[in-house]
Every structure is written in structure tokens, then in C-alpha cells.
Amino acid sequence: xxxxxxxxRQPEADAPGGFLRYTLDDxxxxxxxxxxxxxxxxxxxxxxxxxxxxDSDCREGICGACGIVVDGRPHGPVPGITSCLLPLRAFRxxxxxxxxxxxxxxxxxxxxxxxxxxxxxxxMQAGGYVTVxxxxxxxxxxxxxARDAVEGALDASTCIGCxxxxxxxxxxxxxxxxxxxxxxxxLLPQGQPERSRRAEALVAASDEEGFGGCSxxxxxxxxxxxxxxxGVITRMNRxxxxxVLTSCVT
Amino acid sequence: xxxETVSAVDDRTPSGPLETRWTRRRDxxxxxxxxxxxxxxxxxxxxxxxxxxxxxxxxxLGYRVRCLVFHDSPRRAHSVAAQGGLNAxxxxxxxxxxxWRLFMDTLEGGDFRSRESNxxxxxxxxxxxxxxxxxxxxxxxxxxxxxxxxxxxxGTLVSRTFYARGQTGQQLLLGAYGALAKEEHAGxxxxxxxREMLDLIVVDGRARGVIARDLVTGALETHVADAVVLATGGYANVYYLSTNxxxxxxxxxxxxxxxxxxxxxPGFLQFHPTCLPASGEHQAKTTLMSESLRNDGRMWVxxxxxxxxxxxxxxxxxxxxxxxxxxxxxxxxxxRDLGSRAxxxxxxxxxxxxxxxxxxxxxxxxxxxxxxxxxxxxxxxNLFEMYQHITGDDPLKGAMRIAPAAHYTMGGLWxxxxxxxxxxxxxxxxxxxxxxxxxxxxxxxxxxxxLADGYFILPYTLAGYLAGATLQPxxxxxxxARAARADVRARVERLLAPAGRRTANDFHRALGRLMWESCxxxxxxxxxxxxxxxxxxxxxxxxxxxxxxxxxxxxNQELERAGRVxxxxxxxxxxxxxxxxxxxxxxxxxxxxxxxDDGEALRDDERFSNVMAWLPASAGATPExxxxxxxxxxxxxxxxxxx
Numbered sequence: 054x055x056x057x058x059x060x061x062r063q064p065e066a067d068a069p070g071g072f073l074r075y076t077l078d079d080x081x082x083x084x085x086x087x088x089x090x091x092x093x094x095x096x097x098x099x100x101x102x103x104x105x106x107x108d109s110d111c112r113e114g115i116c117g118a119c120g121i122v123v124d125g126r127p128h129g130p131v132p133g134i135t136s137c138l139l140p141l142r143a144f145r146x147x148x149x150x151x152x153x154x155x156x157x158x159x160x161x162x163x164x165x166x167x168x169x170x171x172x173x174x175x176x177m178q179a180g181g182y183v184t185v186x187x188x189x190x191x192x193x194x195x196x197x198x199a200r201d202a203v204e205g206a207l208d209a210s211t212c213i214g215c216x217x218x219x220x221x222x223x224x225x226x227x228x229x230x231x232x233x234x235x236x237x238x239x240l241l242p243q244g245q246p247e248r249s250r251r252a253e254a255l256v257a258a259s260d261e262e263g264f265g266g267c268s269x270x271x272x273x274x275x276x277x278x279x280x281x282x283x284g285v286i287t288r289m290n291r292x293x294x295x296x297v298l299t300s301c302v303t
Numbered sequence: 304x305x306x307e308t309v310s311a312v313d314d315r316t317p318s319g320p321l322e323t324r325w326t327r328r329r330d331x332x333x334x335x336x337x338x339x340x341x342x343x344x345x346x347x348x349x350x351x352x353x354x355x356x357x358x359x360x361x362x363x364l365g366y367r368v369r370c371l372v373f374h375d376s377p378r379r380a381h382s383v384a385a386q387g388g389l390n391a392x393x394x395x396x397x398x399x400x401x402x403w404r405l406f407m408d409t410l411e412g413g414d415f416r417s418r419e420s421n422x423x424x425x426x427x428x429x430x431x432x433x434x435x436x437x438x439x440x441x442x443x444x445x446x447x448x449x450x451x452x453x454x455x456x457x458g459t460l461v462s463r464t465f466y467a468r469g470q471t472g473q474q475l476l477l478g479a480y481g482a483l484a485k486e487e488h489a490g491x492x493x494x495x496x497x498r499e500m501l502d503l504i505v506v507d508g509r510a511r512g513v514i515a516r517d518l519v520t521g522a523l524e525t526h527v528a529d530a531v532v533l534a535t536g537g538y539a540n541v542y543y544l545s546t547n548x549x550x551x552x553x554x555x556x557x558x559x560x561x562x563x564x565x566x567x568x569p570g571f572l573q574f575h576p577t578c579l580p581a582s583g584e585h586q587a588k589t590t591l592m593s594e595s596l597r598n599d600g601r602m603w604v605x606x607x608x609x610x611x612x613x614x615x616x617x618x619x620x621x622x623x624x625x626x627x628x629x630x631x632x633x634x635x636x637x638x639r640d641l642g643s644r645a646x647x648x649x650x651x652x653x654x655x656x657x658x659x660x661x662x663x664x665x666x667x668x669x670x671x672x673x674x675x676x677x678x679x680x681x682x683x684x685n686l687f688e689m690y691q692h693i694t695g696d697d698p699l700k701g702a703m704r705i706a707p708a709a710h711y712t713m714g715g716l717w718x719x720x721x722x723x724x725x726x727x728x729x730x731x732x733x734x735x736x737x738x739x740x741x742x743x744x745x746x747x748x749x750x751x752x753x754l755a756d757g758y759f760i761l762p763y764t765l766a767g768y769l770a771g772a773t774l775q776p777x778x779x780x781x782x783x784a785r786a787a788r789a790d791v792r793a794r795v796e797r798l799l800a801p802a803g804r805r806t807a808n809d810f811h812r813a814l815g816r817l818m819w820e821s822c823x824x825x826x827x828x829x830x831x832x833x834x835x836x837x838x839x840x841x842x843x844x845x846x847x848x849x850x851x852x853x854x855x856x857x858x859n860q861e862l863e864r865a866g867r868v869x870x871x872x873x874x875x876x877x878x879x880x881x882x883x884x885x886x887x888x889x890x891x892x893x894x895x896x897x898x899x900d901d902g903e904a905l906r907d908d909e910r911f912s913n914v915m916a917w918l919p920a921s922a923g924a925t926p927e928x929x930x931x932x933x934x935x936x937x938x939x940x941x942x943x944x945x946x
Contacts, residue, residue: 065857081583083695088585091808098806098861101852106860108375110548113590113689115473116379138692163519164858171496174376178488182481183440187360187758188431190438193465194395197449207442207467210477211685214378243440 054080054141057149058093060105063162070162072151082142086129086150087112087119089141107166112137114278117213120220121166122153127217127276135215135278155220159227159263170216172262173230179258180251181234183243202240210237211279218273218281224265229273231255232285235292249296256293312565312916312929315719316420321937325424328720332767340365343769346513346528347371348500348555351380352472352479352750353733354534356757359482362491364762369526370483371498371515373550373863378480381536381548385472386593386686387456388464388747389436389754391429396453400461402426407938409748412458412638413713413741414890414904415912415940416568418933420720421738425748428755433465435758439478443467454598454682456746458638458945464747469593469686475750479757498524499863500555501794502787503531503562503729504777510559510729511777512784514791518863521856523788523795525779529772530728530765533559534757537712537734539572541871541878542823543815544581545709546591552867553874556716556735564724565916565929567717567737569874570882573744573891574824575710576602576642579693580662584812589708590693592665593686594746597635599670599679600703602626602646604663608653614664614702625649625663633945640743640891640904641945643707647824648902650706657704664702671699707824711749713740713891714881717916717929721764722756725916725929728772730765732756737914742890795855798865803848807865810845814868814875817841822879827895831883835876842872877917877926884928887911899942908940 055078063070075093084092087109094104109119119136123129129139144150152166160168210233218229235252238244244251267286274283317324317331335343347358347370355377358370374380394400405426410417433451437443443465444452453462467474486492497518504512504527512527538553539545560566577597579590603622610617625645627634637645650661671679679699680687690698716724716731718738723730733753740748777784821834845868853859888897888904889911897905906912912933920926 081585083582084585085587088587091587092585094861095806095808098852099804099850101802101850103853104861106858110374110379110550111381111384112549112588113384114692115470116374116381116383116548117376118374118379133688134692138689140692140695142695167858170375174378174484174494177481178484180488182485183438184485185435185438186363187356187435187482187762190431190434193393193433193437193443194450196437198445199449200445200447203442203445206440207474210440210442210474211470213383213473214376237442238440241440241442243438 054082054146056080056089056141056144058089059149059151060165061153062105062165065164066161080141082140084141085137086123086139086141087137105166106164109137114138115213117215120155120215120217122155122220124151127155127220128278132275133278133280155216157219157225159219159225160216172264173214173216173227175262176227176231176255176258177234180247180254183238184247196242198242206237206240209233209281209285212281213279215278217276217278219264221272221276222265223270223272224268226267226273227259227264228267228286228289229277229281231259232289233281235289236285239288239292248292249299252289252292252296312717312725312931313719314418314931315721316418317720321419321423324420325427329763332763333770335766335770337365341367343367344369344528345530345532345765346526347532347534348513349380349534349536350377350483350494351382351534351536351733352476352753353735353757354380354532355476355479355483356754357532357534357732357761358492359479359486360758360762361765362486362489366491368492369528370492370494371500371513371526372494372496373499373518375496377483377494378476380476381551382476382750382753383473384548384591385750386469386591387595388454388466388471389432389475389750390456390463390747391433391465391751392426392463393430393433395451396462398461400463404461405429405463408459409739409745410741410938411943412745413743414906414943415741415935416889416933417739417741419935419937424760425739425752425755428759429751431759432751432754436475436478439481441467441474441478454595455636457594457597457636457642458633458745459636464595466595469595469683472750475754501558501791501866503559504784504787505562505726506777506781506783507775509727509772509774514787519858521859523791525784525788527777527779527784529769529774530730532730532732532761533716533735534732535735537715538871538874539709539712541814541875542709542818543811544586544589546575546578546589549588552870554867554870556731557870557874559716559724559726559729561919562726563919564726564729565717565918566714566877567914567916568714568881569878569917570822570885570892571713571742571890572709572878573639573711573713574643574707575639576646576707577665577705578708579690580657580704580706582658590689591710592690592703592705593683594639596665596667596683596686599674599682600665600667601635601669602663602665604649604654604656614666623654630945637945638743638745644824644893646707662704662706665705666702667699668702711744713737713742713744717914721767722761723764723768728768730761732761742892795862795866798849798862798869799851799855801847801849803850805848806850807861807868810841810849811868811871813841814838814871818875818878822882825893825895826882828883831879834879835883838872838876838879845869845872880926881915881917884915885911903942912940
């Protein structure tokens with residue numbers, strides 16, 4: 054199988070970038086896109102040229118390290134998977150495939166396809182957790198939790214923090230990411246004491262980092278490799294409103 | 304072969320009844336007062352389950368913690384990929400479970416090559432991990448009544464595994480990541496992402512810091528501290544293809560070893576029976592399919608060698624459910640070492656399936672009929688999706704094809720009961736240390752150990768160390784720190800120097816093939832002796848024919864890879880030496896010369912009821928070995944039997 058890769062090359066954050074074209078003609082349709090990039094990189098390295106920098110680690114769609122915009126779509130044309138699992142059989146033999154980094158102001162490019170997504174960690178630091186010290190928990194079964202609540206929480210906490218939602222959003226909003234955490238903890242009794250505070254804190258941190266607001270385009274949902282739905286954003290808005298109104302009253 | 308025993312090592316195991324040892328040790332350990340904790344800076348390297356739980360908990364106690372990770376975010380650590388679950392003897396199932404049974408299962412699963420005291424402590428603490436994780440909001444599976452659900456894992460006859468679909472590791476890691484985020488917010492933890500530890504600073508015989516490379520700017524940084532905790536995972540990537548993430552590596556523990564930390568049982572490496580089979584030279588890694596699938600899946604091969612039919616076309620009578628046949632009592636839920644070897648045997652008999660004939664079937668059709676699609680999707684949904692994404696096949700049509708792959712390293716840095724290595728002030732936790740799992744780890748125990756170490760053991764034992772240590776002031780310009788920095792600089796320059804033709808990946812693949820053949824599921828004296836020479840020769844070629852483009856002062860992933868491969872090339876030799884010196888079979892370490900008439904591992908408890916901890920040696924020299932004898936008081940040693 055043959056593919057031409059048009060890859061964004063940018064030596065460092067402040068340097069100008071541009072596309073370079075590479076042709077690989079000995080690919081196997083069962084390979085993943087990242088395995089094709091591995092092959093390209095080995096050839097570049099053997100020739101003494103700088104390989105294409107990109108983040109990836111687990112190669113099974115769970116760590117969230119990888120994230121490439123493939124033909125204009127974060128994680129590429131196949132819904133429900135990360136870049137690392139994208140099989141070459143998704144492309145036509147002989148096709149030209151364009152690879153770019155996630156492009157959004159809050160994720161500065163480090164090099165080539167590698168971006169800095171620490172802003173997402175900083176949003177989580179503002180309150181994306183239950184405040185509990187190791188050693189202080191009661192017996193795990195002391196608190197029965199409805200099965201539906203747990204399954205719903207897991208549907209949201211399945212988020213891998215890859216940032217594709219931000220990259221897909223015309224506003225550069227992190228609402229799907231933030232909403233997923235709020236829904237995860239908001240559905241569980243453990244998350245209730247901090248529910249309002251958490252909603253306010255995450256929304257404020259997200260604003261501070263420069264993530265945009267949500268205008269319900271839904272591009273994030275189309276890009277999410279884990280199938281997280283827009284409902285988490287509706288819920289975030291409700292929790293946030295409730296928190297703001299409550300704090301006005303008291 | 305006789306071992307050059309330097310001396311037996313002091314493992315600080317407390318005496319007295321097994322059940323009270325940890326409590327007694329805790330009471331003996333000195334405390335550091337709250338005001339003093341603030342004056343101690345501690346370094347934690349790695350933020351997977353072990354590192355994140357340790358860093359967060361130490362910060363909760365008031366220590367100042369600096370945590371270095373090579374990922375862009377601590378949430379990427381490879382613990383995230385653990386699938387099946389976490390053991391705890393809660394006995395919520397009322398099926399006869401107890402701390403004692405988990406202890407015995409783990410000890411026996413490890414083929415009696417672990418410390419009784421450590422294993423008991425692990426079993427004892429595991430229940431608290433579940434409590435804490437639930438309090439953090441980890442969404443473990445529940446019954447309709449709202450109480451926690453369980454499933455079974457290999458090597459047990461009870462259901463004690465807590466799980467969140469097939470993504471338990473992710474959920475537990477997000478719990479620990481949340482705790483870390485909370486402490487970063489509170490100012491107790493400073494997290495430094497995209498930093499790789501490249502050396503350890505030892506001053507006056509104590510670990511006092513590390514040299515790390517900033518993976519974005521390439522700058523070498525010196526981080527000094529009062530103690531150093533390594534939580535950097537295992538080294539299964541020695542085999543190139545493994546279930547580990549691509550960047551998982553041995554550099555941190557190997558550099559600590561080179562500075563004097565003994566490396567215990569390096570040859571104890573687990574092959575996981577249920578992984579997706581290797582498909583070609585281009586393949587970046589092998590992917591795990593959770594052991595939990597063996598709750599409902601049955602493993603089989605065709606009776607007739609080379610049977611060309613599709614699995615669904617082979618009638619029941621012409622299938623060999625080889626695990627159920629060989630191990631009627633445990634059936635498909637035998638421990639991983641037995642499962643993997645049985646799979647290999649099927650391939651060797653010519654009855655393996657798929658391209659290359661090394662795979663076997665894992666068949667869920669019986670469970671599909673019994674439980675229905677909805678229940679199976681609820682239990683394993685994300686695993687089915689992953690199988691389909693990677694292979695392009697529907698796992699519930701016909702049967703899944705699976706094969707063994709390198710997965711987990713029981714070996715690691717030697718630690719005493721307090722999790723301290725042979726270098727005072729250097730601690731190793733999680734998969735990075737050797738403790739607890741003996742010669743074979745039971746399923747759903749890795750996360751249990753990582754979190755027990757981080758949340759509930761290290762915070763006590765580290766205080767004990769700090770309270771008793773007199774520490775001189777150390778800074779970036781302390782001679783030992785400057786020397787370590789110079790060593791790292793020289794090593795990096797050496798990696799960039801050769802203008803050869805082969806990439807680090809190319810050497811890594813060659814090393815992997817060599818180790819898989821000679822130091823894999825089966826080992827022999829002749830094969831290991833040959834492998835030691837071959838590894839040495841591959842290492843020589845590496846330093847002559849390596850090519851690394853670019854420079855050190857920039858993002859240079861080839862340079863990162865080359866450094867890791869250079870260390871794997873040294874570690875691989877030690878793995879072979881350890882496997883050669885251990886003239887017995889136990890757990891995952893199967894020497895063909897030592898087997899029972901049934902083809903099971905034949906231990907030699909007279910000579911090898913011990914831990915072998917290797918000291919660093921200069922290249923080419925045979926290293927010296929510390930031998931720690933293992934004592935068993937709770938049980939008479941016997942041959943493991945899962946039949």
C-alpha cells in the first residue's frame with residue numbers, strides 16, 4: 054500500500070512551520086497510522102534527518118498521549134478511536150494524508166505534531182477531584198451507590214484527556230473535558246459536598262487558561278474517541294448556574 | 304555453577320506473628336513531626352499508580368514533594384492501561400475469602416519465591432485501597448442493590464477482584480491523579496512533566512537527588528532532595544514487543560543500579576497468555592486482552608494439527624480445551640505462567656492457529672449463549688472494541704485469537720521490608736521493585752501492590768528513614784552532583800557521536816528477538832550462555848553503528864530512545880545471567896533442564912529458596928550476587944497444583 058504523508062514540520066514553538074511531503078510505498082493496510090510514522094521516522098533517522106516529533110505511548114487508545122489532526126479531523130476519519138489505533142485501511146491506496154498538530158491557542162506547538170496540553174491539567178488542579186486524605190475512608194460498601202449512577206459516572210470518567218475536543222471546537226472550548234469530570238463526580242454521592250465549588254472552580258480555571266465558551270456546535274462530540282456526549286456540557290451549565298445562584302443567595 | 308555470595312542482606316523483616324508484623328513495624332518506625340516535614344524535600348520519579356499515590360500522600364502529610372515524569376501529564380503513566388481489576392479480600396461475596404487466603408494465593412501463585420512478611424502485609428492493606436479508591440469516586444462496578452461487584456482472576460477459587468469494566472487501571476490512576484492534582488493545587492507537590500531521570504546523585508552513601516533531562520529544551524537539571532523514590536515501572540520492553548507502553552523503560556532503575564542499588568531477580572518476567580498475536584515487523588507493541596476474559600472465555604485449539612477450518616466450523620468434539628484438560632480444578636483460570644506455557648506448547652505441537660501458528664482461540668460463544676450480548680458488553684465492552692479496532696474482526700463471531708507476550712517484571716530493584724534499596728535514602732515502589740510477587744504475579748495484584756506501596760507503606764517507612772538520618776546540606780554544586788551531571792553529559796554525547804547506519808529501534812528489535820528466543824518463556828543453559836555473548840556483541844555493534852540525528856539541545860525522541868535501548872542492552876545481560884544462575888524452574892522462570900514428568904516447573908528449595916540481588920559490575924565482568932534466603936513459617940513448601 055502506498056500513501057503520501059503531508060506532515061506539518063516546525064522545529065520549535067517560536068519557529069515558523071510548514072508542510073513537508075513524504076511518500077511511503079511499502080505499507081500494509083493492517084498497520085496503524087502511527088506505525089507508518091514510525092517507519093517514516095526510522096528512515097529519516099537512518100538518513101540523518103530529524104524525525105517527525107509526535108506524542109504517543111500506550112498505542113491502545115487509553116493513555117491519551119497521541120493526538121494528530123488527520124485530514125482536518127482530530128484523530129482522523131474513523132469515529133471512536135485515537136490516532137494510535139487509526140488503521141491504514143481507512144485510507145484509499147495512493148491517497149495523500151495531511152497530518153497536523155492539534156491547533157488551538159491553549160495548546161502551543163512544541164515541535165512538529167507535539168503540543169503542550171498542560172492547561173488541561175491545570176483545570177483539573179482547580180478541583181477535579183474529591184478532597185479525601187489517604188487513610189480516612191470508611192468501608193467501601195458503607196455507601197451503596199445506584200448502579201445507574203456508577204455506570205453513568207464511568208461513561209464520563211472514561212475521558213482520556215487527549216484534548217481532541219478542544220482541537221475540534223471552533224471556539225477552542227474545553228467544555229466537553231470539563232463537563233465530563235463534573236458529571237463523573239456529580240453523579241456520585243462522594244462528589245456532592247464539593248459539587249458547586251467544583252463547578253465554579255473548573256469553569257473559572259478553564260476561562261483563565263483561555264479556553265473558549267461552548268456554543269453547542271457539537272464538533273467535540275464528533276472528535277471524542279471515547280464517545281462522551283453533549284449531555285455533560287448541559288449538566289455543567291446547570292451545575293454552574295446552580296452554584297452561582299446559590300452563592301448569590303447566601 | 305556456584306554463586307559468589309557476598310553476604311546475606313538485612314531485609315529488616317520484623318519478627319513475631321505474621322499477622323501483627325506490619326502493625327509492630329509501624330509502631331517501631333520513628334515519626335517526623337508536622338513542622339519538620341515541611342523542611343524535607345522529597346523526589347518522586349514517576350507518577351503512575353505507585354508514584355502518584357506516594358507523591359500525593361507524602362504531600363498530604365506535609366512534605367515538600369517534587370515529582371518528575373517523562374510524559375506530558377501524569378495521567379498518561381502506563382498504569383492507565385491496566386484492565387481487569389484490583390484484588391481485595393473483602394469477602395463481600397461470602398465465598399470464604401480472607402486476608403489469609405489472599406496471602407496464600409499470592410505466595411503460592413509466586414511459586415514461593417517471595418517474602419512471607421511482605422505478601423501478608425500486601426494482603427492486609429489491599430482492603431483499604433478499595434475503601435480509599437471508592438472515597439475518591441472511582442466508579443467500581445456495582446450490583447443492582449448498589450453494593451460492589453466482584454469477578455475472579457487466575458490462580459484463585461474466590462471472587463475478590465474489584466473492577467471498572469475493562470479499564471480499572473485508568474479509573475484508579477485518575478483517582479491517584481486527582482489526589483496529585485489536589486496536592487499540586489495546595490502547593491505541596493511540584494510536578495515537572497517531560498523530564499527523564501538519567502542518573503542518581505549519591506552523597507555520603509545516601510541517595511540525595513537525580514540528574515534529569517528536560518525533554519523539551521534538552522537542558523540537564525540537577526534536583527537535590529533528602530530522599531529519592533523511584534516509581535518508574537518495569538522493564539518488559541526489553542523484549543521490544545510487550546504489552547507495555549512504547550516509552551516504558553528501565554533507565555531510572557538501571558542508572559540507580561549502576562550507582563550501587565542491588566537488582567533482584569532480574570530474570571523473573573511474566574508473559575501474559577491473552578494478548579493479541581504479533582502480526583508483522585512493523586508492529587509497535589503487543590496489546591493485552593484482560594485476563595478477566597478467562598472468567599467467561601474458554602481457551603482451545605483444534606485437535607488436529609494444521610486444521611485449516613475457521614473456528615466456528617470446527618465441531619465441539621474436534622476441539623481441545625487444553626487448560627480445562629490439563630488443569631481441571633482451575634480450568635481457564637490458572638495463573639499466567641502456566642497459561643502462557645500451555646499456549647506455547649500448543650504452538651510447539653503444531654496446533655497453534657492464525658498466521659505463524661503461534662496463537663490459540665479464546666472463545667466466548669458459550670458465555671454468549673449463557674449470558675447474552677448485553678451482559679458480556681457490560682463486562683468487557685471496551686475490550687471487544689479494542690479487539691475490533693486492532694484486528695478488524697468481531698471478537699464475538701467465531702473466536703478471538705490470542706498469544707502470550709511479555710507483560711510484567713517481578714524482578715526489580717531489591718528493597719527491604721521498608722521498601723528501601725541497598726542505597727540508603729533510595730526507595731523503590733510499584734513494579735520498579737522486586738518485592739511481593741515472587742516468580743509469578745497473580746492477576747489483579749499489580750495495582751494492589753503499587754497502591755499499597757504508595758498510599759499506605761512508603762509514607763510510614765520514609766518517615767522512619769528521615770527521622771533517623773543525619774543529612775548534610777547538598778546543592779547543585781556538591782561534587783557528587785557535578786560528577787553525576789558530567790557523567791550524564793558524557794553519555795549523551797557518546798550516544799550522539801557514532802555516525803553509524805542503524806537506528807535505536809533497529810537494535811531494540813534485534814535485542815527483543817534474541818531475548819524472546821533465549822530468555823523468554825523457556826530457558827536453557829546453552830541458550831542463556833549463548834545469549835550473554837550475543838547481547839554483549841550486539842552492545843558493541845550498538846556503540847559503533849548507531850545513528851542518532853539532531854542534537855541534545857532540542858526535542859530529540861531518537862536520543863531518548865537510544866538512551867533507553869543502551870540501558871536495555873546492559874540489563875538484558877544481567878537478566879540472562881540471573882536466569883542462568885537459577886538452576887531450577889519456578890513460576891515464570893522455566894529452565895528446560897528442571898521440570899517434572901508432567902512438564903511443570905521443578906523447584907529446588909534446598910538451593911534456591913532465595914532472592915538473588917545483583918550488584919553492579921563493570922562491563923564484561925561477572926557481577927557479584929547478594930543472596931537473601933527466604934523463610935517460610937506459615938506453610939510447608941509444596942509443588943503448586945492447579946490440577
